[in-house]
Amino acid sequence: MDKKNGLTPPEDLDGLPPFVSSWPQLYALLIATLVILIALFYLFMTHFE
């Protein structure tokens, strides 16, 4: 983050998908997806077992 105005420098925004506003948000999304996948796999397993 830019210390002066609290904004993310433009070079850090390169590559960021539009649905997140910072890299930490993308990492959090990645971890949340992992948790959701584990939950979905658990439901899949219990449903078919």
Add this chain to the structure above:
Amino acid sequence: MSYLDWIVLSLTLTFIVAYGIYKSRENSNIDSYLLANKSLPWYHVTLSLMATQASAITFLSAPGQAYTDGMRFVQFYFGLPLAMVILCITFVPKFNKLKIFTAYEFLEGRFDLRTRTLTSFLFLLQRGLSTGLSIYAPSLILSSILGWDITWTNIISGGIVMLYTVSGGAKAVSHTHLQQMGIVTVGMVIAGFMVVKLLPENVSFTDALHVAGKMGKTNLIDFSFDLNNRYNVWSGLIGGFFLQLSYFGTDQSQVGRYLTGSSQGQSRLGLAMNGLLKIPMQFLILLVGVLVFAFYQFTNPPLFFNQVEVNKIKKTQYASEFEKLETEHALIQKGKHAHVMALTDALNKGDESAIDKSRIVLGGIENDVKEVRGKAQTLLSKANGAEVNDVNYIFLRFVIDYLPVGMLGLLIAVILLASMGSVAAAYNSLASCTVVDIYKRMYHKDDQDRNYVRASRWATFFWGIFCIFVAQYASRLGSMIEAVNVLGSLFYGVILGIFLVAFYFKNIGGRAVFWAAVLGEIFVVLSYWKDLTAFLWLNLIGCVLVIAFAWVLEKIWPEKTILTEELTL
């Protein structure tokens, strides 16, 4: 194979080679040859990372594993997204800032030349040998099932990759990865649809999953903490995390893929998307295996899927004993069909008590099948003089026996393309390290760019020949998967230890880490040689030993000046 299969296979392979050569016509400098001018978007990076990791064995072995052991293998990848986050935060910014070609260049700036050279040498040794095995593994399976000559299968599959990697370098590797992943995905999706289509008329996709699930094949999640259980959530999250971190963070065949990103952001997003897509992809491959299992609940499967081994035993004194097992197996399967149909009926009617009853009966029958298959495997090992396992043959046997003409050609193309994807990245990374860490750094520091490109082409050619040569001798190493894992375990732990010291122990200098790595590697090799522990633990032991030795050595033999990570080339 039919003419149509040969046409599909030849056209697919020719397209990939021609496309690779066409897309990488101009390679005038070393940035272009080794890093594709750092010009690739994130989706190229993602697909290149995935194609490098997914070898032929992924597509042959994983469906077979789901057939025999269920889907629990997917948990092995749970640490991957976490490793991707650490790579994005720590490794990518450091590598990007220093504008390096190889991961080991970073170690010279942080430690010294000899640590860089040692690590690069360990990588070249490990990757050179394991790439030979990567060529050999699918060649062995294809040659034994289709009757192809193993020597020529090795030469052709390793040689085709050389055609476009020698001329095109990293650009060719990345562009072909994109096409390869596309064809591989299409092939696997079609195979999945075909399995469902081959099910009896009154059995739907969900019925098939219910049947497989009731027989324990949808065992995706295991929350129990058990060190003796290879696949559970915790071993996947913790063990998988360290394994993936060392693979993606310190193995040049993967580092070289995300260094081609057009910016730090594109490399990061490529890695993050790899973390997002890898688990669902592995789930779908395992799902195909579960569907094949469900299919064989309505159709008699062979007792043993590797027909070559079955033909061998039928020429020995154990033939009658094996035939008895085949009869016993066929009877069990015949008796099972009525119960499987009863289960599907009960599922359609929603009759819970009938479902439970069928589940218990089928569970017992499945144990009988396992027992007979176990006996057959022991007998085959005894008769044919080697440990035999048919996991890698299940999916291919199904494709050969049941899929229509043309599909076999496509599926063999999928297997060869998957192999080519990982082998191409390996050739490119071996050439990068040879030229950048040895040739350029030690012998020709200020040469012209075109000479570096020429040297890179020769290095790619040399490593291609070396890996094919290793593949020819790989049959003496026994189990392929184990041989690849043992090789990795001998070196990955020590290399990861060096990188972790570089990143997280700022007070440790080059001298301490160099000798710690030498001592750690000696200890790891001795541990394996003296059989002190299971080889998978060598990763952790190597890593911990390097960190511990380096810390102790720095305390008792402190270095006056410790470098930062700025390169001093």
